[in-house]
Amino acid sequence: MKSKTIANSLSSSTRRQFLATATAVTAGGLVLPSSELHAAASDIRSTDHFWYRLAPEGPYIDSQRGNKAFGFGLGKIYLSEDNGKTWPHEAVFRNADNITFSCILSSGNIVFATRTKLYLSTDNLKTHKQIIVKDLDGSDYIPHTPLDPNAPGWYFHPLDGEHTWDVDGTEMLVWGNYCNVLGGAVPVNIYYSTDQGETVKIAYAFGKNPTFQQPGSKEQDRLGNADNPVVARHIHSVAYNPVENAFYACTGDHDRGDVHECHWLRGTYDAANDSWDWKVLVSVNSNSRFKSGGINFVDGRLYWAADANGNNGTMPHDRGLFHCDPADIANVEKHTMMFNPKYESANMIIEDDVILSAHYAPASPYNTGFIVSTDMGKSWAQYDLKEFGKRSPTRFHKKNSDGWFRVDLRKVWIERGEVLFIKPKP
Structure with missing residues (x-):
């Protein structure tokens, strides 16, 4: 299906203001003007099911919640309170270009991470401090010293976009790292916080994967949980x-x-004892609907998108968008396929009866492929937003207070590209 432009109001004023700072240099590096950055309106384009637009010029908008957005660029971090129109809160952060994760919590606290370090701001970026993760045994979890200093890995980078939930009246932050693709080898972990980011701990640590280790590393340098035989790439x-x-x-x-x-895996958290109980439900080869992503729950029912690939198993690949009772996840006969896009899909979000998923660009004839249902799976459409080139949509965030989903457009697969906003039509 084709898209069309319904407004063309792109301005270069904010771009000039933002990029002009390249001429402002201090001993510590680039700085931005102290005045607020005012975002220009972007081209708003349309399909039959949604409007879409690129993020306005200015900070890279990494996460959003309600009316707030967290961004970074040119050696600074930013906080907006009007969905990226202005950026009244900012702070110098020299390693901004290496930010791989951020999350705005219900208290207003912001957790964000570079490739190997985790940070917390509790005062709208006036200050921020490093958070040392706690290991399974309660000790400090210190990232490894990379044999190649230019390849420290991605300890905290996720593929999905939603990471906070109300659990028995307490907001929990829980996420896992999508890693071992770019940037170097790292361990694979699920992290959590129950105190608005003040403390972050490991909920589950995968074992030492023999394939994804530092080149030239010795046995004693192998990364991962030595006590866990279950391994994953990410x-x-x-x-x-x-x-x-x-x-x-x-x-x-x-x-x-x-x-x-x-x-x-299925995990339950015991708040009284601050402990986890995890069970592996399924372990399979890659040509399976269990090679998947985009897990969502609606009224207790489990929804996901299949990312099956490889030359093993039965062809064609076991792909599609599925749902089932969570108790039946291991039983394929009790799965319901909602839609089969025919190509790999590892991301999906569901909100207000809108299901938004996407194609994995390297394995799809679409340039930037989206899959959408606005009636909770009764009808479906696919769109190729060709103007963006080969892009894989990832890290879907719930709608902001203006009704726009936020999506990463990654170059080909995982290299950072642009940010796209999508607003479903009524």
Whole structure:
């Protein structure tokens, strides 16, 4: 299906203001003007099911919640309180270009991370401090010293966009790292916080994957949990089902000999003892609907998108958008396929009966492919937003207070590209 432009009001004023700071240099690096950045209106384009627009010129908008947005660029971090129209809060942060994760919590606290370090601001970016993650045994979890200093890995970078849930009256922050693709080898972990980011701990640590280690590393330098035989390349999605009071996670990426990297896990959290109980529900090869992502729960029912690939198993690939009772996740005969886009899809979000998913660009004839239903799966459409080139939509965030979903457009697959906003039509 084709898209069309319905407004063309792109201005270069904000771009000039933002990029002009390249001429302002201090001993510590680039700085931005102290005045607020005013976002220009972007081209708003239209399909039959939604409007869409690129993020306005200015900070890279990394996350959103309600009317707030967190962004970064040119050696600073930013906070907007009007969905990116202005940026009244800012702070110098020299490593801004290496930010890989951020989350705005219900208290207004902001957790954000570079490749190897985690930070917290509790005062609208006036100050921020580093948070040292706690390991499974309560000790400090210190990232490894990379053999190649230019490849420290992505300890905190997620593939999904929603990471906070109300669990028995307490907001929990829970996410897993999508890693071992760019930037170096790292361990694969699920992280959590129950105190608005003041403390972050490991909920689950995968084992030492023999394939994804630092080149030239010795056995004693191998990364991962030595006590866990379950290994993964990375985590695709973590989500919470309030009906069961349980978390679900799925991982990738392939089967390597007798070693499976594609798993589904179910975890329950005991708040009184600050402890987790995780069980592996499924471990399979990559040509399976269990190689997946985009986990969502609606009225207790489990929804996900299949990312099946590889040359193993039965062809065609076991792909599609599915739902089932969570208790039946391991039983394919009890799964309902809502729609089969025919190509790999590892991201999906559901809100207000709108289901938004996308194509994995390297394996699809679409340039920038979106899959959408605005009636909770009764009808479906697919769109190729060709004007953006080969892009994979990832890290879907819930709608902001103006009604726009936020989506990363990653170059080909995972390299940072642009930010796209999508607003469903009524």
